[in-house]
Amino acid sequence: MSIKRVIISGGGTGGHIYPAIAIASALKEIDPNIEFLFVGAEGKMEMEKVPKAGFNIIGLPIVGINRAHLLKNILFPIKLINSLRKAFQVLADFKPDVAIGVGGYASGPLLLAAWAKGIPFYIQEQNSYAGITNKALSSKAKHIFVAYPGMEKFFAQDKITLSGNPVRKDLIDISGKKAAAATFFGLSADKPTILIIGGSQGARSINQAISQGLSELANSDVQIIWQTGISFESEAKAACAKHPKLPAYVSAFIYEMDLAYAMADLVISRAGALSVSEICLAGKPSILVPFPNAAEDHQTENAKSLVQENAAILIPDSQAKENLVPSALKTLKDKKLLAQLAENSFGMGKPKAAQQIAETILNDSKCA
Numbered sequence: 001m002s003i004k005r006v007i008i009s010g011g012g013t014g015g016h017i018y019p020a021i022a023i024a025s026a027l028k029e030i031d032p033n034i035e036f037l038f039v040g041a042e043g044k045m046e047m048e049k050v051p052k053a054g055f056n057i058i059g060l061p062i063v064g065i066n067r068a069h070l071l072k073n074i075l076f077p078i079k080l081i082n083s084l085r086k087a088f089q090v091l092a093d094f095k096p097d098v099a100i101g102v103g104g105y106a107s108g109p110l111l112l113a114a115w116a117k118g119i120p121f122y123i124q125e126q127n128s129y130a131g132i133t134n135k136a137l138s139s140k141a142k143h144i145f146v147a148y149p150g151m152e153k154f155f156a157q158d159k160i161t162l163s164g165n166p167v168r169k170d171l172i173d174i175s176g177k178k179a180a181a182a183t184f185f186g187l188s189a190d191k192p193t194i195l196i197i198g199g200s201q202g203a204r205s206i207n208q209a210i211s212q213g214l215s216e217l218a219n220s221d222v223q224i225i226w227q228t229g230i231s232f233e234s235e236a237k238a239a240c241a242k243h244p245k246l247p248a249y250v251s252a253f254i255y256e257m258d259l260a261y262a263m264a265d266l267v268i269s270r271a272g273a274l275s276v277s278e279i280c281l282a283g284k285p286s287i288l289v290p291f292p293n294a295a296e297d298h299q300t301e302n303a304k305s306l307v308q309e310n311a312a313i314l315i316p317d318s319q320a321k322e323n324l325v326p327s328a329l330k331t332l333k334d335k336k337l338l339a340q341l342a343e344n345s346f347g348m349g350k351p352k353a354a355q356q357i358a359e360t361i362l363n364d365s366k367c368a
Helices: 014-030 046-052 076-094 107-116 132-140 178-185 204-212 214-218 230-241 257-263 273-282 295-307 317-333 335-347 353-367
Strands: 005-009 035-041 057-060 098-101 121-125 143-146 160-162 193-197 223-227 248-251 266-269 286-288
Touching: 005 014, 005 076, 005 107, 014 035, 014 046, 014 121, 014 353, 035 046, 035 076, 046 057, 057 076, 076 107, 098 107, 098 132, 098 353, 107 121, 107 132, 121 132, 121 353, 143 353, 160 353, 178 257, 193 257, 204 214, 204 230, 204 266, 204 317, 214 317, 223 257, 230 248, 257 273, 266 273, 266 317, 273 295, 273 335, 286 295, 286 317, 317 335
Parallel strands: 005 035, 005 098, 035 057, 098 121, 121 143, 143 160, 193 223, 193 266, 223 248, 266 286
Antiparallel strands: none
């Protein structure tokens, strides 16, 4: 069987969406004739990001389970039934040869419907702690692509391929871009640079720690690139304006992440799956501050996977205000540690993840 149509489901966050787009792009690169349809959750960011990448998407009315306020789940069964009904209709209309789920609650109804209709499906798990949807559907999947070793505690070992997380191609090679990056950000190519990223929404504890430590940073002959998220941008710019000795580029969001990584001597970041994968592919030393309220505390598990390989430093969210800036400045001064972290981080990167996933799926179809 040759694959002519592929349906890809999942979303909710960039950590799910961008790997899905990378897989679709890799498949399209191998076979430009494949047709794609994405399925996401209505009102979530995939409904904007996927069309921008050039793919069609349909939204389901599915929502996630609210663990903090159980009474708010009262409409969940109705939304699940409606989402399953719509998923069956989407499959009947599009007639995919295979389905791919990248996690998040949006992938559940579609993959369940695909299984019921006998459509083979694949799962891609980004985190070191598997999500509820992927765990629930794993026994029915044809193959499961994972980003971390040791995932046999969640999935059948004979179904697992350690592929890494698919990321955007421009992040794979950042060599030779530092001069252009310095010009773009208006910074010096020679001064030690800290890149601060908190995901698309920003990270409150990281932002507060940096804001509180600006005087210390200003007196330490460093410069910063600070991605704040929309809600903290104006406050961060006002705070930096009070410290003219500190060269700083401040923005709510940074689209030119290849240039940001090219500039960075040290990265401060949350530990979402996509951020961790990008840091490793860029081969950058990092201080990771896991978001403590992530499902199953998976960001802490992601960070620990790097710490165990001496590829990153972990600072708990509760200690960020006190320890983040001092730890960053101490790490920047320790050239031996920086080099070790960078080397080990790069060694954990999987630059051909999307290609490997695409080739496995296409080869499976030839054997079917």
